[in-house]
Amino acid sequence: MNKVLHKRMSSSQRALLELREKIFAGDLAPGSDHLESELAEQLNMSRTPVREAVLMLEGQGLLELRPRKGIRVVPLSPEDMEEVYDVLTELESLAADCAARAAHKEEDLKHLSEAIDDMDVAIANRDLDAWANADDRFHTELVRLGGNGRVETIVHMMSDQVRRARLTTLFMRPLPTKSNEDHRLVYNAIKNGDAKVARETHRDHRMHAKSIIVELLRRHRLRFL
Amino acid sequence: MNKVLHKRMSSSQRALLELREKIFAGDLAPGSDHLESELAEQLNMSRTPVREAVLMLEGQGLLELRPRKGIRVVPLSPEDMEEVYDVLTELESLAADCAARAAHKEEDLKHLSEAIDDMDVAIANRDLDAWANADDRFHTELVRLGGNGRVETIVHMMSDQVRRARLTTLFMRPLPTKSNEDHRLVYNAIKNGDAKVARETHRDHRMHAKSIIVELLRRHRLRFL
DNA sequence: GCATTTCCTTACGTATGCGTTAAATGATGC
DNA sequence: GCATCATTTAACGCATACGTAAGGAAATGC
Structure with missing residues (x-):
């Protein structure tokens, strides 16, 4: 757990963080209902x-x-x-486009390339958690380089949903070995300032991911309904 | 004012609506600061x-x-x-694309074509308010036809910001006569199921609008800072 | 038996009061 | 005269209490 040093945090902040944690941990299951008083008691604070x-x-x-x-x-x-992925695809592709145009120095792209390398390592180790973590960092850094704060915020929200879905699908996926080739293509396009390639490569990458996840979710749903 | 029949609304709901109204009316000016207690008193309710x-x-x-x-x-x-328009451009273009693919019957596109007609009338009458209203309806309907609820939500939020900016720029703009040609092109592309044209035409349309507004804002800013 | 109405339970919505804390102002030392 | 520290003040954060209304159960009429 990342119990970051919360020296003095307001109870609201704590509630926000802890509820998020519980949601992402699946502790509060998708579709489940809860009372204010119940949550307040769980978190040991008032309503x-x-x-x-x-x-x-x-x-x-x-x-x-x-x-x-x-x-x-x-x-x-x-x-x-599907909705979430369509928004993600569109806005991240925009970010890739902007990042390529922005003529970043190789220095600025360090986090991006590190995330890619980490994914390679994770795949070699068959460590899905580490892979997912590095993948998140890649996408986070990509939109940051895009330089549009609103895109960052929205993408972050959509990524939250993807992360939740991954809880139920990550373990059933094939190792995403192909995926990192895409990441490198996007990275190179950004480094070379080739906005069109960056945008379109990333778009294809996301659309592919979408079809995999949605398919898995559908199958998963079939087994449990 | 649209004092919709608020038979029994919770105070929170009322606060939400009335604060929005005040913001959009410019009654609460962009950049201004307010205390909870001040707003509570204005709205005649507790904090x-x-x-x-x-x-x-x-x-x-x-x-x-x-x-x-x-x-x-x-x-x-x-x-x-600029950020707002970039998000709008991207997501509305997606919506136009989806709407074209969805093979809507001409019946379904009624609201869209009505909005376009209304804009023509408004332009003929040099009625900027009516034009802005119809323009909003066009864009709202477009994303609705796109069929992605999250896109709708996000576009709605961004449109709110555009609407706020329009408060200070609408009166200084040239009559948007060219704009409606674009709308018709998008409409026809959707009717004909031509996703590529719908997307790209709409994209160009929004990018053009962006450059106009941003330019106006910059000039306006120069005069008042 | 079934539908309708009334009553009851309980969660929510809001006001209120108090403790906390951060910003501002003044005091003190250098 | 300036910097630092204490003091004050007021806005906010939160608990709590109470009124209210929605949903369900029970009772009554048909």
């Missing part, structure tokens, strides 16, 4: 900061408020995941 | 529902919470508007 955190998490698309029905952890249907 | 509304509006990118500094109405710099 007020919980309400505030829940409001923020609703804005982030992780929770759904249904007064007197409970607070629902938003489910992840294959259809939802 | 609690105000806090909740403010939290939601922060998630929508309209307010910025700066504890002990005040609640700030987010300013609209030309740079912000």
Whole structure:
């Protein structure tokens, strides 16, 4: 657990972080309902900061408020995941395009290339968690280089959903060996300032990932419904 | 004012709506700071529902919470508007693409064509407000036809920012006579199922709009700083 | 038996009060 | 005269209490 030094954090902040953790850990299952008072008790605080955190998490698309029905952890249907991936594809491709145009020095692309290298290592070690972590870093750094803060925020929200879906699908996927070739192509295109290639390569990369995940989710759904 | 029948609305809901109205009316000026207690008094309610509304509006990118500094109405710099337009361009183009692929019947495209007609009328009448209204409807309907709820949500948020910027720039713009030609091209492409044309035409349309608005904002800024 | 209405339970919505803390102002030492 | 520190003040964070309304159960009428 990354219990970062939370010297003095407001209860709302704590509620926000801990609820997120619980959601991503699957501790609060997709589709499950919860009462304010229940969550407040779990977090050992009063309802007020919980309400505030829940409001923020609703804005982030992780929770759904249904007064007197409970607070629902938003489910992840294959259809939802298609939506999420389409937004991701579009905005990350834009970021790749902008990053390529921005003429970054090789120095600035260090994090990007490190993430790619880490993925190679992770694949060699068959370490899916490490791979997923490095993949996240690659995509985070890509949008950062794109230089559009709103794109960053939105992509971050969508990535959260992908991360949730990965909980149920990562272990069933084939090792993403092909994936890193794409990453390198995108990296080189950005380094060379080739916006068109960066954009289109990344687009193809994401569309491919989308089809895999959605397919897995559909099959998974079939087995459990 | 659209004082829709608010038979029994919670105070939070009311705070949300009324604060939005005040923001869009410029009653709460971009960049201005306000206290919770001040807003609570204005709205004639306690701080609690105000806090909740403010939290939601922060998630929508309209307010910025700066504890002990005040609640700030987010300013609209030309740079912000560039970001907003880039996101809009990307996601609306996606929506246009999807809408074209979806093979909608002409019936389904009624709202779209009506909005275009209304813009023609508005331009003939030199009625900028009516034009802006119809333009909003066109874009709203376009993303609806795209069929991706998340795209709709995000585009709606970005459109809010554009609407705010329009407050200060609409009156200084030339009549957007050219603009409606673009709308018709997009409409026809969607009707004919030509996704590529729909996407690219719309993209060009938005990029053009972006350059105009950003330019105006920059000039406006120069005169007032 | 089934539908309708009433009552009851309980979660939520909001006001309120108090403790906390951060910004501001003044005091003190150098 | 300036910097640092203490003091003050006021806005916020949070707990708590209470009113309210929604959903369900039970009772009553048909």
